[in-house]
Amino acid sequence: MASATESVHQPRVKGPEEKLKVVVIGAGLGGLAAAMAMYYAGYEVVVYEKIKKFLPLGDSLGVGENALRLLTRWGVRDKLIAIGNKSPVMHIRRWDTGEIIATQRLMDMAGYIGHRAQYHASFLSRVEELGVPVHMGTAVATFDEYAPSVTLETGEVVHCDLVIGADGIKSRTRELVLGFEDKPKSSGYACYRAYTEGDRIRDHPDAGVLVNRDQMNIWIGKDLHIVQNTCRNGGDFNWIITHKDDDDIAESWSQPGKVEDAVALVEEWDPTIVEAMRLTPSCLDWKIVYREPLPTWISKSGKVVLLGDSAHPHLPTSAQGASQAVEDAATLAICLELAGRDNIRLATLTYERLRYARVLKTQKTGEDTRRRWHNALRDLDAGREVDPESVKMQWIYALDAEADTRARFAAVSAQIKAELAANNDVPILPMSLLGDDKFDVPSISDERKREVAQMAKDMFDSWESSGAQVYKGKKRVRSEEAGAGLGSAAVAAPIEPAGVAIAAVGA
Numbered sequence: 035m036a037s038a039t040e041s042v043h044q045p046r047v048k049g050p051e052e053k054l055k056v057v058v059i060g061a062g063l064g065g066l067a068a069a070m071a072m073y074y075a076g077y078e079v080v081v082y083e084k085i086k087k088f089l090p091l092g093d094s095l096g097v098g099e100n101a102l103r104l105l106t107r108w109g110v111r112d113k114l115i116a117i118g119n120k121s122p123v124m125h126i127r128r129w130d131t132g133e134i135i136a137t138q139r140l141m142d143m144a145g146y147i148g149h150r151a152q153y154h155a156s157f158l159s160r161v162e163e164l165g166v167p168v169h170m171g172t173a174v175a176t177f178d179e180y181a182p183s184v185t186l187e188t189g190e191v192v193h194c195d196l197v198i199g200a201d202g203i204k205s206r207t208r209e210l211v212l213g214f215e216d217k218p219k220s221s222g223y224a225c226y227r228a229y230t231e232g233d234r235i236r237d238h239p240d241a242g243v244l245v246n247r248d249q250m251n252i253w254i255g256k257d258l259h260i261v262q263n264t265c266r267n268g269g270d271f272n273w274i275i276t277h278k279d280d281d282d283i284a285e286s287w288s289q290p291g292k293v294e295d296a297v298a299l300v301e302e303w304d305p306t307i308v309e310a311m312r313l314t315p316s317c318l319d320w321k322i323v324y325r326e327p328l329p330t331w332i333s334k335s336g337k338v339v340l341l342g343d344s345a346h347p348h349l350p351t352s353a354q355g356a357s358q359a360v361e362d363a364a365t366l367a368i369c370l371e372l373a374g375r376d377n378i379r380l381a382t383l384t385y386e387r388l389r390y391a392r393v394l395k396t397q398k399t400g401e402d403t404r405r406r407w408h409n410a411l412r413d414l415d416a417g418r419e420v421d422p423e424s425v426k427m428q429w430i431y432a433l434d435a436e437a438d439t440r441a442r443f444a445a446v447s448a449q450i451k452a453e454l455a456a457n458n459d460v461p462i463l464p465m466s467l468l469g470d471d472k473f474d475v476p477s478i479s480d481e482r483k484r485e486v487a488q489m490a491k492d493m494f495d496s497w498e499s500s501g502a503q504v505y506k507g508k509k510r511v512r513s514e515e516a517g518a519g520l521g522s523a524a525v526a527a528p529i530e531p532a533g534v535a536i537a538a539v540g541a
């Protein structure tokens with residue numbers, strides 16, 4: 035477990051010849067984690083955030099032990115522990131009676147749980163303490179991946195060595211990297227989510243027990259589950275129902291729902307939770323959409339890189355969206371350091387290769403957990419006990435992303451170097467390695483493989499047709515059209531569509 039006594043890193047001291055200037059787009063948890071990781075790596079880092087002032091949006095979010103270990107080294111641990119749920123365990127309960135089916139360490143499942151906005155405020159205040167500039171209300175409008183630079187909506191051009199696109203699920207940076215928009219898909223599920231004061235529930239004869247101390251409970255039933263947790267020792271109360279829903283896709287953290295619609299789904303369920311839900315004044319209706327694995331997270335120049343939700347949004351049942359963004363940040367910082375200033379592309383390609391399979395596994399775990407919860411009672415009703423081990427996700431938490439990157443960087447980067455040399459400087463897409471035993475990831479549907487093969491082809495075609503890429507709004511324009519001073523563009527050799535990658539993906 036990430037120990038309270040684990041020491042905070044000393045920032046590395048880098049001379050001017052080693053120091054990189056890193057622009058981070060987006061001050062969400064991923065972007066702020068990247069800011070901390072770059073700061074401790076000794077780099078100059080600046081963050082641009084389009085929102086003027088953060089509103090307390092969202093509700094509970096898990097920070098797993100895998101992330102907490104890194105955040106401890108970046109000096110945020112105490113702030114997070116102070117506001118997180120302190121229950122040592124969570125209970126998995128039967129939908130109708132509330133009978134406990136399994137109890138497990140919370141750390142084995144969701145990590146520390148706190149309000150997303152409060153965790154976010156903690157990250158932000160740490161970044162500010164470290165003296166990293168965060169420019170609020172400053173959207174990045176366009177990019178030049180070869181300069182590299184970003185142009186702000188104010189028209190100011192900011193030059194740097196590396197651009198990190200931590201701009202979330204609706205990422206523009208992802209469009210630059212892919213050359214087109216990767217639309218989300220309906221997952222076939224939606225959540226109603228509510229976060230309210232514990233005092234609203236405290237005096238209710240059935241439901242009051244849910245806020246008498248910090249706790250976390252999950253009621254599982256056929257095709258539906260309810261997660262309930264508290265924060266601030268029962269001061270705040272959160273419930274989330276995940277249910278089947280095939281309505282139109284809308285990606286929003288603020289679409290209102292109706293509490294009565296949520297209650298109608300669980301009228302016959304354990305009154306302890308249903309009565310608590312009835313006492314909640316409002317809820318959000320959140321369609322769970324997802325994007326399947328992207329063909330790549332790295333632009334052609336290797337100097338624009340995706341991180342966090344822009345690269346790999348997670349389903350809520352993985353409880354790993356924020357934690358995987360934190361791991362990304364740690365791995366990227368170390369890859370940059372080990373590759374050295376003159377090898378940024380090698381660093382980012384290695385980052386992608388090191389992270390890709392793990393992230394895919396944590397994404398798939400979200401689906402798998404939901405499936406197991408929604409089916410567990412079939413076993414129970416057939417007279418079998420639910421094996422508590424079957425609901426755990428413990429394997430996720432052991433990874434120390436910093437140590438892992440240091441251990442594997444040399445071999446993986448050497449492999450990538452050899453591939454680039456053998457393949458006319460065209461990287462092999464990580465997706466195309468998924469059949470490789472070493473990747474050890476759950477299978478991807480043939481349909482997605484075909485889709486990705488097409489995406490990869492489109493991507494390489496668009497790379498081929500432009501000397502340099504400047505991204506404006508929804509469409510890519512050639513550098514000459516954009517009128518940008520892109521002397522370095524000329525060095526971009528035309529490339530063949532990546533036969534190796536595409537053939538392997540489509541196989």
Ligand SMILES: Cc1cc2nc3c(=O)[nH]c(=O)nc-3n(C[C@H](O)[C@H](O)[C@H](O)COP(=O)(O)OP(=O)(O)OC[C@H]3O[C@@H](n4cnc5c(N)ncnc54)[C@H](O)[C@@H]3O)c2cc1C
Pocket residue numbers: 059060061062063064065066082083084085091092093094095096150172173174175200201202203205206287341342343344348350355356359
């Ligand atoms: C409002 C909100 C509420 C959430 N609530 C929950 C929750 O309750 N539970 C949960 O598990 N997860 C929640 N999440 C998701 C969770 O926070 C993320 O999975 C995780 O933190 C990783 O996010 P990220 O930093 O990659 O992206 P995000 O958190 O989406 O951050 C991206 C940031 O980039 C900014 N941005 C986008 N485009 C630009 C641009 N062009 N220029 C500058 N800035 C830009 C956005 O304004 C945003 O602040 C929420 C996310 C959001 C945005």
